[in-house]
Amino acid sequence: MQLRHVESFLAVVEEGQFARAASRLFLSPPAVTGHVRQLERELGAPLLHRSPVSLTEAGARFLPHAQAMVTAANAASAAVKDLHGARDTVIRVGVMTPGAAELTPAILRAFCRAQPRTRLTVESLGFTDFLSAVLEHRVDVAFVRPAPDDERVITDTLTVEPRILLTLATDDLAHADGVRLDDVLDLRFVRFPETTPRLLSDYGSFAAARNGMDPHWGVGQATSAQDLMTSIAAGWGVAGTLQSLGRYYRSPGTCAVPVVDAPWEASALVSRRDDLRPEIRAFRDLAVALARDPGLSRLRPPVPPER
Known part of the structure; x- marks a missing residue:
């Protein structure tokens, strides 16, 4: 599924016409029509009624996911905008299994797509070294649980779970x-x-x-x-x-x-507080953006109940 096809679908939904969507995207109307048709073929269902333009049932179900995809792509682009043109770099990522669960691979994939010149390496962390690996510079960032409270690191909460x-x-x-x-x-x-x-x-x-x-x-x-x-x-x-x-x-x-009465706990991304490299900030920003994206709620547990 190509992002430009999803963007064309959203433009048609928002503009209400293929022609206006094409003008907004600086494309020809046949190109936008082709993008939507290709998307419909991939999904196996019509997404739009054509005359007048309106969402089908399948289109209405797909819409929030399409919006989430574009939001995540934009967040990834914004998170790494300062890195364009920079020399090739490496971020060493530690993962204390399973990290932030499904969010962990989603964050890694999104960052690799957004910044292909920044290489990611992954190292498995155990119960004894999930924090020391960061502090001792063996990894640059780490997906851990529970969220540590240590002034030497920055802790970005990704999930809060039962x-x-x-x-x-x-x-x-x-x-x-x-x-x-x-x-x-x-x-x-x-x-x-x-x-x-x-x-x-x-x-x-x-x-x-x-x-x-x-x-x-x-x-x-x-x-x-x-x-x-x-x-x-x-x-x-x-x-x-x-x-x-x-x-x-x-x-x-x-x-x-x-355990129904136990307080909920967090999983988090941690990095050294004194590591001011822009690629680390970009990785953190992208991770937080994806964790907060309502369109990606399937990757997160529900919100904890009020006590």
Whole structure:
């Protein structure tokens, strides 16, 4: 699907005529007509009634997505406008699985399309180094969860999500529609290495609800999402995480159960506060623009309820 075809469709919808849309786009009317027909062929449905011009049912459904595509492309272009003509550069991107879930690859794709001369490399981050990798200059930006509060980095929140409990599929709680914090705090939790930032171990064991009491740790130890899922499937403990990990990164033998009264938590993009390179600012701006775009709501969980 080509962006110029989508732009022609939107112009016809907004102008109400193919001729006026063509004039606005500095194209011929046959060219605009061809763009819309090609789009309809790709989607397999007519998008517009021709006389007079109006949206079909398929066109009405496609419209917000078309607007989101153009908005995202414009945001990408604006985010990197200062980089045109710059020398080839590299941004090292760290991802603590699954980062901001579906938003992570969407942001990477959009930035590569918008700025092909800036090369992205991706490095997997574990539970112990998701922040130190940024501070030690091993990566330039990182998709992490939960959002850190550290004056040495800039934290851009990308999603705010409900909490879930990851548990063995044969556990009593596994198939409940939802559980409460009182149901889970006395369970055994998968242990993290001693070098894990306190932020993450507290997050994984619902420490905020414990009134200072330590969790019951299981025999397993996890340094990555893969380790975590393997430990849970082995029956070595449970873990608290964000809703999207349960959807995006599941293992056989495990279940994700909503924790209905747990405060929602964020995933974020972090970068060094003293890194003032324009390509880093451009990457951050694009990530935030896509995360906030209402047309891309399918990539994000719902808004948290008011308490």
